[in-house]
Amino acid sequence: MRPFSPFSIKTKLGTLVVVSVFITTGLLMVALRTKTELRFITVFSVIASMLITQFVAHGLTAPLDDMTTVARAISRGDYTRRVHxxxxxxxxGDLAATINVMADDLEAVDRHRKELVANVSHELRTPIAALRAVLENVVDGVSAADPETMRTALKQTERLGRLVETLLDLSRVDNGVVPLKARRFEVWPYLSGVLKEAGLAAGQRGALTGSGHHTRKDVHLHLDVFPSELTAHADAERLHQVVANLIDNAVKHSPQHGRVTVRARAGDTPGSLALEVLDEGPGIPEAERHRVFERFNRGNAGLPGSGDGGTGLGLAIARWAVELHGGSIGVAESPRGCRILVTLPGSPKGAG
Structure with missing residues (x-):
């Protein structure tokens, strides 16, 4: 539709030609009626056409000069400049808006990169320093290489391993080449296994309650699956990422001796799954809910991933894994604490 718009460049150039012809024709008619010499009319026509052309050309070239200046600034790494x-x-105008959107995206990517470097450096520094201290004490003979000392070193090594896994997951997100290996499985034993791997709880079928061995040993976890034979169709590895990240954030923000509930039910459509993770923490302010699943968002107190030294990538990866299935994830209304609702369809995208 743009070529036929009264504001398009093609229209403006066409108008310029028409106006120039009209001016020349008008001056020629005046010359014939007044017997003015043709050379004067020619000079006046050229001058008038040049003035009009200069006016139109300035309106076209000035924005291009501005775009050139902004593009050069962007090429030097200055993403704060915008085209007027x-x-x-x-x-x-379309081109200027597109360049500004590109600059916004590049600025956001650059900011995320710097935040990632800062967050990862912070995360790496703590376990590396702790591991180095343990090993130096063993080497210097200050402490013996007993099982307790080795367990301390192992915990720090495991923390490093988790960070590396998170970064690998982020790389997969950016590359967008992760295929789904979906299969049908029973929900209760699957979720029970996820919780056991997290070291949170183990118990009987149907209602699982107990103390965990997470960083918060005082938090209790309750698994509620109905019906007990409920099944789901999903990529088990990707779903594990979702559940593990949601539980981890819920535990971090639970009060002392609080409870985290993982609830699974059949979804509204045939074969779909509705999965909820609820905690008894301070909850998430409504104004902040849209930012919870953004990358690097560590939020304010009470928000998942805040105040724990995390990278702010866990929930972003959870959202990616859910959307990879063609499902949805979000903060749902809850009378107390935080309630994250995950919905997976019966036939995930890319299932095979």
């Missing part, structure tokens, strides 16, 4: 005139109603 994005509100123009022609092709140059």
């Amino acid at each position: 005139g994005a509100d123009r109603r022609d092709e140059l």
Whole structure:
């Protein structure tokens, strides 16, 4: 539709030609009626056409000069510059708006990169320092290489391993080449296994309650699956990422001796699954809920991933894994604490 717009560059150039012809024709008719010499009319026509052309050309080239300046600044790594005139109603306005959007995206990527480096450096520094201290004490003979000392070193090594896994997951997200290996499985034994791997709880079928061995040993976890033979169709590895990250955040923000509930039910459509993770923490303010699943978001107190030294990637990866299935994830209303609702369809995208 742009070529036929009254504000398009093609229309403006066409108008310029028409106006120039009209001016020349008008001056020629005046010359014939007044017997003015043709050379004077020619000079006046050329001058008038040049003035009009200069006016139109300035309106076209000035935005291009601005775009060139902004593009050069972006190429030097300055993503704060923006092109003026994005509100123009022609092709140059479209181009200016596109460049500004590109600059916004590049600025966001650059900011995320810097935040990632800062967060990862912080995360790496703590376990590396702790591991180094343990090993130096063993080497210097300050402490013996007994099982307790080795367990301390192992915990720090495991923490490093978790960070590396998170970074690998982020790389997969950015590459967008992770295929789904979906299969049908029973929900209760699957979730029970996820919780056992997390060291949180183990118990009887149907209602699982107990103390965990997480960083918060005082938090109790309750598994509620109904019906007990409920099944789901999903990629078990990706779903593990979702559940593990949601439980981890719920535990971190639970009060002393609080409870985290993992609830699974059949979804509204045939074969779908509704999965909820509820805690008894301070909850998430409504104004902050749209930011919970953003990368690097560590939020304020009470928000998942805040105040724990995390990278702010866990819930972003959970959202990616859910959307990879064609499902949805979000913060749902809850009278107390935080309630994260995950919905998976019966036939995930890319299932095979």
